Amino acid sequence: MSSETVKRPPSGPRAEAKRQAIVRAARELFLREGFGVGMDAIAAEAGVSKVTVYNHFGSKEALFTAVITSALDEPLAGASPATLEGLTEAEDLRAAFIDAARAWVHAVRTNREVAALRNLIAAEAHRFPELGHAWKSHGPASHHPAVAGALRTLADQGRLVIPDLETAIIQLYALLVFPHMVFGSYGTQIDDDLTNRLVIGGVDMFLDHYGPNQT
Amino acid sequence: MSSETVKRPPSGPRAEAKRQAIVRAARELFLREGFGVGMDAIAAEAGVSKVTVYNHFGSKEALFTAVITSALDEPLAGASPATLEGLTEAEDLRAAFIDAARAWVHAVRTNREVAALRNLIAAEAHRFPELGHAWKSHGPASHHPAVAGALRTLADQGRLVIPDLETAIIQLYALLVFPHMVFGSYGTQIDDDLTNRLVIGGVDMFLDHYGPNQT
DNA sequence: CAACTGAACTGAACCGTTGAGTTCATCTGA
DNA sequence: TCAGATGAACTCAACGGTTCAGTTCAGTTG
Numbered sequence A, B: 001m002s003s004e005t006v007k008r009p010p011s012g013p014r015a016e017a018k019r020q021a022i023v024r025a026a027r028e029l030f031l032r033e034g035f036g037v038g039m040d041a042i043a044a045e046a047g048v049s050k051v052t053v054y055n056h057f058g059s060k061e062a063l064f065t066a067v068i069t070s071a072l073d074e075p076l077a078g079a080s081p082a083t084l085e086g087l088t089e090a091e092d093l094r095a096a097f098i099d100a101a102r103a104w105v106h107a108v109r110t111n112r113e114v115a116a117l118r119n120l121i122a123a124e125a126h127r128f129p130e131l132g133h134a135w136k137s138h139g140p141a142s143h144h145p146a147v148a149g150a151l152r153t154l155a156d157q158g159r160l161v162i163p164d165l166e167t168a169i170i171q172l173y174a175l176l177v178f179p180h181m182v183f184g185s186y187g188t189q190i191d192d193d194l195t196n197r198l199v200i201g202g203v204d205m206f207l208d209h210y211g212p213n214q215t
Numbered sequence C: 001c002a003a004c005t006g007a008a009c010t011g012a013a014c015c016g017t018t019g020a021g022t023t024c025a026t027c028t029g030a
Numbered sequence D: 001t002c003a004g005a006t007g008a009a010c011t012c013a014a015c016g017g018t019t020c021a022g023t024t025c026a027g028t029t030g
Helices: A012-032 A037-048 A050-056 A060-073 A080-087 A093-110 A114-125 A129-138 A144-156 A165-176 A178-185 A192-210 B011-032 B039-046 B050-056 B060-072 B080-087 B093-110 B112-123 B127-136 B146-154 B165-176 B178-187 B192-210
Strands: none
Touching: A012 A037, A012 A050, A012 A114, A037 A050, A037 B112, A060 A114, A060 A129, A080 A093, A080 A144, A093 A114, A093 A165, A093 A178, A093 A192, A114 A129, A114 A178, A114 B127, A129 A192, A144 A165, A165 A178, A165 A192, A165 B165, A165 B178, A165 B192, A178 B178, A192 B165, A192 B192, B011 B039, B011 B050, B011 B060, B011 B112, B011 B192, B039 B050, B060 B093, B060 B112, B060 B127, B080 B093, B093 B112, B093 B165, B093 B178, B093 B192, B112 B127, B112 B178, B146 B165, B165 B178
16 A cells, blocks of 8 residues: 655755745735635745645644744734833933823834734634634733833832722723824824824823823 | 516515525634635525525625625624713713723724735725725724824813824724734634723723823 | 416526635755 | 645535526506
8 A cells, every 4th residue: 555644844954945935925916906806816926836824834724823833923012021121210200101002002003014913813813713813912902011010010000099990990091002003003104293293192191091190 | 578577685584584695604704714625515504506696696696795784784893882972071081081991992802804805805905806805994083083083082172182183093003903803813802801901001001102101 | 357468587497707725747946 | 655735627515696487566557
């Protein structure tokens, strides 16, 4: 009888290179054209034979999930945790807050791919139910704890008065990053000037409300 | 020569009923299954022959745009403009503000279909470029002027101090409705209790910052 | 009321295309 | 040598859209 080779993904150094090229091309095309893009197009974009694609990933759906999961681990959070940490020991809280907010907003604004990914997943969620969960857990929840920790520390230091931490966190997100996410999903972008005013105004509003001077 | 009948959509009482049934079924299936759903399925769901569908709408794309545009005119804004108007002549500004905000948030939260529609359009935007524009103009921009008017009036009355109206409007949206839109597009919903805290906290934060007592 | 009319509807078969996935003989490079 | 890559040709199913012969139904006429 024959050698009974069950279909397994190829391994080896060159195989890995091809694999990366395929994922990269697939990601780009999925993002640009949606899930409806053809496998031939993906193979061509990757500079690879269609058969090779099917040797690595057994199906289009498997390739799609591979793209999503790989994209999930990669660009997480940007530089936000570092600046968030520095917040608790800053001398000028408002200035440090504005700096951190600016970096954070910049990360959200430039990563247009993240928004596109979210739309893709939402649109194709019915075909990949388990992907929604993976996305949600890797989404904003990832550096959510960092923000929570920073706010709690500031409250413990007496520099902020936060009666309801959960609400405060969402409000902070809302004032700083949600506008860019919402407008982005509408296809429009907030210009630099308005972005700046939103950062400063948002921070001032937040500190105005939760600062120790006020009730 | 022959009767030269150019293809025109059927008219008459019975035709109109069928047409509505088709649009309703198509909307439901597009929302649930995405644009990839088959015309046969839509016809079946509408209790109608596929030919009838093609007699009314010449193509799948035409049907899709019909669904979108019909959905655009229908549930607009809810009851927000009325409550917004009452704001400028309310005795207790905070209480009236909270009432208005609650109604507004409720409208956004219950209309889960609106969010799903937005995702659909975003996902299929490359196939229907003109639809994105129609959506944007009918989206939040529709009662945006009402909010702007109310805030301006309150500022003129001296009950609010708003140096930057554009920023203030976005902040109001951000504090009250954006959280529900963002979470909704992630597939999760904000529970009633947190919703309530966000409404009250958001209004307090806004009034705290823009009220005449503060700078 | 019965017969007629014509537009709208039906059901099923059908066509052409597209796209996922496979097969296979052949090439390539460590 | 041999696993992995290649390309071209192929299968198969789904889907958009059409055709057609026959049916429903609202309204009109005698």
